[in-house]
Amino acid sequence: MAVAVSGRPGCVLQRTLSWTNTSRSHSESAKTCREPLFLLSIDRYGKDLGFGIFFPEAIHTSDSLYDATVSDGDCKLRVTIHPGLNPLVDKNELRCGCQLRNVTFSRVIGLDGRNEGDGCPTYRVMNLEVDLDAGFDAGLEAFCGIDIDALPWFGLEGDSRPSLLPLRARRSSYLPMWNNHDYYGDMWKYTAPIQPVANPASDSGEDTEDLQPTVTLREVRQAFLCRSRVVKGILIVRIIHKSRLFYYGKAERNCECPYKAMFEVADRSGQATVVLWNTLCMDWYRCVHPGSTLRLARYRVKESYNSRTGERPKDDIEISLNSRNPSADISLIPKSDVLPQWHLPHTPYTFSCAKEILTCPVGSTCDVIGLVVFVGRPERTRNKDSQGVELWEYRWLQLEDGTTEQPVMVKLFSTSQPEMHSNIHPMTILVCTNVQLMRVSPDRATSFQYLTNTSLTQVYSTGSGHHSTMPYRRLRPVRQFVQWVQTVDENQLLSRAVIGGFFTYPPLPVSLEKYMRDRNGEPGLVTGAELRREVEKLQYRESRTFAIQATVSAVSHVGSGECEEEGCSALSNWTGQLSSTSSTCSRVPLTHPSSPSSVTLSPRSPRLRARQGPFGCGQSAKRRLFHTAEPPRKRLALPLHSNQQTDLEEDADRDFSLWDASMEFLNKTEEADSDEGEDEEEDSGSASSFVTAASSPGSPRQCALGQARAASETVPRRFCPTRRLVQTAAVGLQPACLQEALPQRKLDTFAPADCYHGHYTLTLRALTDGGMVDALFLPGSPGNLHWRPYPHPHNNSWENTLTHGSFSPSAPPPSPSDLIAMATQLTSQRLVCVLEVCQLGSGRVEVVLSRAFPLKD
Template sequence: MATTVARRAGCILQRTISWPDGGHPRSESAKTCREPLYLISLDRYGKDLGFGIFFPEAIHASDSLYDATVSDGDCRLRVTIHPSLNPLVERNDLRCGCQLRNVTFSSVAEADDGTDGDGCPAYRVVSLEVDADAGGDAGLEAFCGIDLDALPWFGLQGDDQPSPLPLRAQRSSYLPLWNNQDYRGEMWRDTPPPGGGGGSSESDSGEGTEDLQPTVTLQEVRQGFLSRSRVIRGVLVVQILQKSRLFYYGRAERNCKSPYKAILEVADWSGRATVVLWNSVCMDWYRCVHPGVVLRLARYRVKESYNSRMGENEQDDIEISLNSRNPSANISVIPRKDVLSQWRLPRPSYTFYSGKDILSCPLGATCDVIGLVVFVGRAERTRRKDSQGMELWEYRWLRLEDGTTNQPILVKLFSTSQPEIHSVIHPLSILVCTNLQLVRTAPDRPSSFQYLTNTSLTQVYCTGSGHHSTMPYRRLHPVRQFIQWLQTVDENQVLHRAVIGGFFSYPPLPVSLERYMKNRKGEPGLVSGAELRREAEKLQYRESRMFAIQATITAVSYTVAGEEEGSLSLSTVPAGPIPSTPCSPDHGGASIIGSSPPSSITLSPRSPRLRAGLGLAGSSRSAKRRLFHNAEPPRKRLALPLCSAQQADLEEDRDFSLWEASMEFLERNEDEDETDSDDDEDDETLSFVTAATSPLSPRRSQLGVVRAAGETLPRQFCPQRRVVQAAAMGLQPGRLQETLPERKLDTFALADCYSGHYTLSLRALTDGILINTLFLPASPGNLHWIPHPHPHSNSWEAILSHGGFSPSTPPPAPSDLIAMATQMTSQRLVCVLEVCQLGGGRMEVVLSRAFPLRD
């Protein structure tokens, strides 16, 4: 389009923030757009030293800044979100696809012409309102059938594009939206840069015409550095043995444009060493190098290693630093066909442990595993402390099988800086995880539980990513043994128990209050109801945290999967007077409630008041405002171009089988000589109930509704729709083209392991605040929520303290358990709650344990 957007007659942005006489703003000014706009992309990056200049009044905001793209349907505008609005993004209230109202733009005149340096007008959004009535799918509906990438940019001529770099910081790339461990953007090269790394070509360095022969060994480099007699920087030829995740060290007090590093463990015939990729070299080479790749290195620096400086590993004494300057490193990949045997390069080594071997491994052992994935949990985030402070880390739970034991291999998998591989991990795929560490709870007790988790060198390889056929481990005996076992597996049986998503917690908590308090290891103790509410409101999107609170149970209900009426029961436990407390903020169905309904009313499933509560929670939203109308069938009205998940949902996915997955281990490598139901479910699958509420306050009635969110419930794995299912289980994307409709998750059948859930209303003993919690008891025969091995009486007290039913006897029927709720009358409990912020004002609170308090 050859005209500027400012000349488009019907453009809302043009009417709101156009410049007089076609000029540019020379001083800061603010204008508010009253008409609806849509958020179509969101990008995150770290602050730098210039933050105080742009946002002097928000100096104490979070360490992140956000750039967004908004559109009115006629054009697009790139803006910076004011840091005061960061909490809306961090809670996922402000997300791609939402409709915005009363957006106030403030111009930022950085250059003399009032632009950000590339001709694009510089604006920031200082205030806005998210139109909740429009719904989360407002953007998808407004832009159905429209190619977003074809929309022109406000203030730019023709096909001109805004800068792909962050707008308000000197950073060379954006960060992932929800973690700091992955890479994001086209700046991260997936092929080697021309002429080597560090920004210098081989011809410039004078080394491009030399042959591939090494001129120095790692041993000579090490001896020269340690003796301090001379500096040796000859040409090294090394093979990569291990590769670390990315380390992001960007901080607001630093102006480093590419604050990244990555570690490679390399070797030649003379020894091993650590190679560190720094800054822009890391961005150029991190995606290009893998274990088994042979590198030619020149123009590097030799330093004392970090581990040696910290006194952690005296053998790892030096590190080879590859940077873009002082000097500019020269790196090249030597093809396998050019690797000479006289170099005697050692191959990567692996230590594969079977599921049976892991049972007898010592605590802290490092191992590699291969297994068939039977469960992939939802993505969650947790705060972890590193040398720089607290940081949110993304993780998922995986369950693997390898046929050597009935005990599954459980893996708590954090990000390994391989986002393209993590995105294709799904049930019935074959997964290899290297350099995992064994964690065991209460190693001195026979009932301890164990799982595997990351080290800094953990890497994962999954069928569908194309790595198995090129990795050297596929010829090892443990891997071949696993493939032989896989050929005997009944695929239908595995598919029947394959589960994806939903709430999952491991390892199980102790069954006694004394043991639980002993294992807290310095964590904060009991909190009051007000403290719980305050801390829960601080949680960011998909952040999970555990709390303990003293409370009594005031009501118990049960919800059957797929049945809203006829199978519900609600029992109210008599309780003493409840102090009046102010109502908590409305979180749109959040589980934390700041007001207490009367406890003397008992409702049946067919009670008019219960029906009213259900209708209030399940009522359809008001008519969504549509910017465009399209008469095409609903399945075709999607934003274009389609993401892979949307495309897979529109087209019939290709068949998938274990046989196909195993073929990756049998394919011939080019440098080797040897060979070796899509039906949608109705809304009734999600049943929910409401506790007794005061008829005087509809708002309190809404807050009292407890409905298990779609993210809480585990789903059956659907091989034919695995791409869209994995996307629906993932975190909120940063582009509208990658966003799925809100209810897409509910089109997948509930897993057989889920038959229903209990809802327990708790009253905090300290201040009377009411908390509605979900209780998902483990039961015999349930392979997903496995009961604690200790038998018990299946009384309420025993069930709550064990987190589920006795493994030795059939569980009581829900109606019988509801009838026994009076056992908990006036019983004081220490309740352990697992709280997760699901985004969009939805707070999931799951009761994990409830221990009785003895006088």
């Protein structure tokens, strides 16, 4: 049977993939495309039991598989990435927009059950190279002016499209690129699959008996506990709380839609937990929210999971809703059709203000509302409850409500609300429900508290439209907060609004003994070689904390906005002599001139320095799927037609004010009018001459872990309300498709925040094996609301500054030149250094020195 081929004559994919043998064998010889191709998108999904059939020779610990779309500019092709290339995707080295060469394809016919009927071939990419010389913006440049969606699909006729389902596993949807908790794809419905139930009172002449509740939650519970397993009846309940999605897919299970979600529901007789399973999650999860009223029939009653584990014995039963055995009957009742005789309880809220949180008991849950003043960059951490396999995405937020000078700190993990999370930026009003209070006490006199997720946490942000429909807007704490917002000086708030950059919380103790006690059984000190091995295991935006014994070999300071990516002359030409006139970027050796740290830098070109590897070692410009020092940039959901149109879309970001945000709490009509009436303004934040150093190492003396200058993602940015959509996307994670990608340098078009005054770089030498680390030091200082100084005063010596992680809160901090001049205090000083390490992607590693405790003899 002949295979249809789309594309113009001479199409690169057509020339490469024109197999002469049209037999329906399971596999055929591989072919390599020597001409450039571009990666347009990449999608992730979980393995299933068929993995060994598709990839019998592949052995890899990852539970993920990846499908990708590649194009030659004439047509596009859907392929599967061989699992042996997974680590390159995990580290964001193989990413959408990159240019590929020497792509080796193999064709498969008949193995995939989805394609057996039509005999359409599918392709696997067995090997490839990333053309680093082309840069990560190669795809954006190559497809400028091209409608990617209009490109024909190779192997399909006319307007035919490939399946939207994963190619190499029986899964009903793809997973988000960087976490397992969000929904992803068009198959997740936004509206209920069944029309809402009409008001029974208005359906005259019809039998409405089955639309009324015939049983209560109390009766269902009693029947189950009395061992009457068959429980019949119609339940009408109100959703009180909604959980995040739980993905339980495993490689050893063949479940096409391994999702579940939990809802705490109530009627007039009591409460219970409803569990939504599998494909019903795709149909209903996005449609129902706290406050929604549901009619349930054809459900099963089980002993609850919490009761079986003893976690919450009072939740003795759960109502299970599935698509089969039996097929659950679910209806969404409109708010206007809810009858008062049902006596459904209202959604409960327990709002606590910032002042009250200071005295709340640890572990208590509450709801908070606040004005966002800081939104951190997304990072990822390993979930210790799942054998260290799954990575959880989180970021830090700071909220203010006017009740105290201390902001409310929130460590916000994914809540299965991706659209809501993408809309969180400074100067928005944010509501977080069911968050739990955590408190850390580094010493007896000081404690730091923050809020974090529970499984029932939900967030609602200005601009999403939810505030105007939620019942909490009528509560007194919310009304009081909105009144305070309307009195806030917007200019004063905007001057300290920060987005992105490095941030860590809560502060560590100021004593080595306390720090070691608080590690809770985690591994202690690592050697230089162990640190390097562990860092190489980190995936994209994964952050971890390490401790290492070291001495300081050199100290330098880089001022804000004064060192371009090409390098600072004072640093690049350093010969071990401190210059009194170059405190912005100077370096002091703390060892003898013969030591590696005092070697004069070789006059290498800036281009070569920009292509050095993650540990400062020079590498070839083109190499097989490995590190590049160029910083990635993020996403904006815009069609790719031209650079001019992209710029116009960015400049079209609407004006924004706190008054508009507060109006969302009045009524929905006013909110819509306010949105329509916003005026466009010129982009006030685009003209910035600040360019952050990308990843140039401080010295090629030897391969040093880390970077001597801050990467673009390390620098916090001043919030720009007129470009908030672009800025929020630039701070975010690498997108999964080219249409959502931003140019590589987009983040650098935003000015650094006022709290950032440059950074120090300490070159550390491990005591165990001499391994070198370039660690950034970002000390807190008085008046800096972003990196606050530790509350204990001290004399601002190097030892005390490193021990506290900040300058003294009671005295002006020393100037960089004065502190550099005092660097000899660190000569031969043995330290236990606590390092915050984050894999920024594309081979770049950020190492930040959080604490350095002196070792006493």
